[in-house]
Amino acid sequence: MKTWLMPTSRVLGKLSNAILYLAGVGLVAMTVIVAYQVFMRFVINASPSWTEAGSIMIMTWFIFLGAAVGVRENFHMGFDVLLYVLPPGAKPWLRAISDACAFAFGFGMVFYGGELVIRYWSTRIPVLGLPTSFTYFPIVVSGVLICLFSLERILLRAAGEPIDDVAADPTITEA
Secondary structure (H helix, E strand, O other): OOOHHHHHHHHHHHHHHHHHHHHHHHHHHHHHHHHHHHHHHHHHHOOOOOOHHHHHHHHHHHHHHHHHHHOOOOOOOHHHHHHOOOOOOHHHHHHHHHHHHHHHHHHHHHHHHHHHHHHHOOEEOOOOOEEHHOHHHHHHHHHHHHHHHHHHHHHHOOOOOOOOOOOOOOOOOOO
């Protein structure tokens, strides 16, 4: 199992880094758009109509992408309080339950987000000219990534990798 799992984990690590970089670019882009809107409104006195809808859509993307990376990096919600009270042998079980819950939540995001994408494909966001479904795409993409990253954590734990003690990347060994 480790023969294919560790290379896959390295690829997912690179994907996670690329997603995090993309989310950062989105944050900067949103900031620039909002600054542009403020300048145009208060200095030029002619606020463009697309800036609010565009910045909200970009914000939705980088928040959901960041949440997916948080699942891979183990920054999502979990049973942290119980980890301090229960014996050390319970830690992998609680982490596995937490990852299984994250997987189920991600699956729900894909399923119900997909319903929203399909339902609103025929309507348009007037100021952007895009289908309203573009607002819901981040839910589906993030759900797929959350499922992928939580499944990776579950499989690495089942393979005996010490991912519960390593903060970010399970393929990096400590010195």
